[in-house]
Amino acid sequence: MSSESLAAALARVGSPVELLRNLAFPPSTFPVRPEFTNWRSEQRAWVESCALLDQSHHMTDLFIEGPDALRLLSDLAVNTFAGFGVGKAKQYVAVNPDGHLIGDAILFHLEEELFDLVGHPMVIDWVTFHLERGDYEATVERDDNSAVRTSGPPKLYRYELQGPTAAALIEEVTGAPLPQVRFFNTTEFTIAGRRVRGLRHGMAGQPGFELFGPWDDGDAVLEALLTAGEHHGLVRVGAKAYSTANLESGWVPAPMTALFSNHPLMQEYREWLPVTKVGSIGGSHDPADIRDHHLTPFDVGYGKTVRFDHDFVGREALEKLAEAPPRTKVTLVWNADDVTAAVGSVYRPGPGAKYIEMPKARYATHHEDKVLKDGRQIGISLDCGYLANERVMVSLATLENEFAEPGTEVTVVWGEQPVSGKPAVEDHVQVEIRATVAPVPFVDFAREAYRTR
Missing domain, CATH: 2.40.30.110 (Aminomethyltransferase beta-barrel domains)
Known part of the structure; x- marks a missing residue:
């Protein structure tokens, strides 16, 4: 390369x-199975029953750790960090010195000095650049998406459950009442004997959770979800249908990265x-x-x-x-x-x-x-x-x-x-x-x- x-x-x-108009770079890809049934029925699942989307492979993770990790993130984000404690998440948005978008990603506050920035590489590259040139006591570990990772599986699995029956499915697979957790806050479940983190999320106007944990636990958690899902109309969603979910919810997935300001920083x-x-x-x-x-x-x-x-x-x-x-x-x-x-x-x-x-x-x-x-x-x-x-x-x-x-x-x-x-x-x-x-x-x-x- x-x-x-x-x-x-x-x-x-x-x-x-x-x-840029002649670059041979395609749209962002979802390196998972295109369809499990057909994309029309799979789109219908998050409206009528429950859709399961495998997010393990198409996003990049940047794990940021250290006493200055929060300061680094705050210095680059338009977001407030007031009250952003452990267990919370947010849509992280960064701009260039002219106020134009670099991009956005999801930021998880995992532990006191540990964060996970998840999404397309635009913001992740920007944060890494500032860490390298700045005076921050922090380290990063990058886990690229499966389309470009040179070897091995992802560090984490991520499964999205969305739709009217998602809550009932989670209650069955965990054997416990659904915890009361606010939107874009995380909680913990036990599924198939594994500790699972869950982000209270919504996609395409439907309630649900993003479940994630160590890659080695992923197969056991997935099998438990599929087994319990038989009672709740669970449908596995492939890359084709998943790529359209943002059109219903209104999220712009790949706005142009503002790289061409005349500012010396750029x-x-x-x-x-x-x-x-x-x-x-x-x-x-x-x-x-x-x-x-x-x-x-x-x-x-x-x-x-x-x-x-x-x-x-x-x-x-x-x-x-x-x-x-x-x-x-x-x-x-x-x-x-x-x-x-x-x-x-x-x-x-x-x-x-x-x-x-x-x-x-x-x-x-x-x-x-x-x-x-x-x-x-x-x-x-x-x-x-x-x-x-x-x-x-x-x-x-x-x-x-x-x-x-x-x-x-x-x-x-x-x-x-x-x-x-x-x-x-x-x-x-x-x-x-x-x-x-x-x-x-x-x-x-x-x-x-x-x-x-």
């Missing part, structure tokens, strides 16, 4: 836009960061300035997470942005006739529309499509895919505030022109797909309003 830095790659190519980071750690960009959003791809926490719904009760990288910039955030996160429901026409174009003499993958249509690490109103770009469509429960194609998007009202009609531009050099991009033409603004999370709106239309 190349050790070329991002800074060196930029010097070689000359343009960050050209570099120049230093680009010299440190291998280009292999940088994701490709895809979609019709094609500004000449790479910084116009960057997003803020407010753009993707993290406004409530930003707290100015501590100093952190990017605080001054975010204080100014917080005065009047210009964009709002929404769901876009794509017009069924327009999607059908785009899909149908591949069966006629071409080139036709860019192929729309099912159920997840994203074809680069960071997906950004233009959203238009009366021909003018008013936002960016981000992650996109098909929801079998609602029988709709949707995307998460960030729009200028005046166009974020549910019911507003907009247009998504699908496809790239000129066609980039990414392997997943074939010769095609751009098409316009009408869409209707809906709330985030879409799953609540769909159950209350969309299905009754």
Whole structure:
């Protein structure tokens, strides 16, 4: 694997836009079985019964330990750490000095001086960089995801249980009443004689727990869950269905990492960061300035997470942005006739529309499509895919505030022109797909309003 830095790659190519649009890096992958039954039925499970998702393989863990571990994390996060004691977790969000997103991950406070930062590598690389250059008494142990780990299994197993029957299943498999634990707090269970940590969690609008523990205990815990699950409609969910769960709950999984600020800190980071750690960009959003791809926490719904009760990288910039955030996160429901026409174009003499993958249509690490109103770009469509429960194609998007009202009609531009050099991009033409603004999370709106239309 190349050790070329991002800074060196930029010097070689000359343009960050050209570099990232043509990188041969695919969307983030889920190195687990694609389907156990079929992804449509598996999507239905977290609404009707209980879904079991194996999260052991697709995320990176960074274990941070030492007396300065909390200070390191606080110095880089927009989040407050007031009351963040052992047994708690949070959506950890980091920005660059200009207030633009580096990324997000889940942070677990495991022991007094031990934390586990879990997610895509963007934030994990950022924290590691600051630990190496800063004055922190802390150490890290990194456990990469199974797609890139060089040897051995993961350090931890992680099983997600979500759906209406998840609580009853846990009570059966533990032989005890479900403990009263608040959202994003952890508790402990005993399953198959093993100590299991459980994060009170929710996905796609459904209650549940994320269960985790040492890898060697994983098979015994899984077998116990599958056996008890026979009485509760348990369905194992593969990579295809799991990749769409965020579209119902409203989480943007891979916003563009803001690496290209002119700030000296970011120049230093680009010299440190291998280009292999940088994701490709895809979609019709094609500004000449790479910084116009960057997003803020407010753009993707993290406004409530930003707290100015501590100093952190990017605080001054975010204080100014917080005065009047210009964009709002929404769901876009794509017009069924327009999607059908785009899909149908591949069966006629071409080139036709860019192929729309099912159920997840994203074809680069960071997906950004233009959203238009009366021909003018008013936002960016981000992650996109098909929801079998609602029988709709949707995307998460960030729009200028005046166009974020549910019911507003907009247009998504699908496809790239000129066609980039990414392997997943074939010769095609751009098409316009009408869409209707809906709330985030879409799953609540769909159950209350969309299905009754």
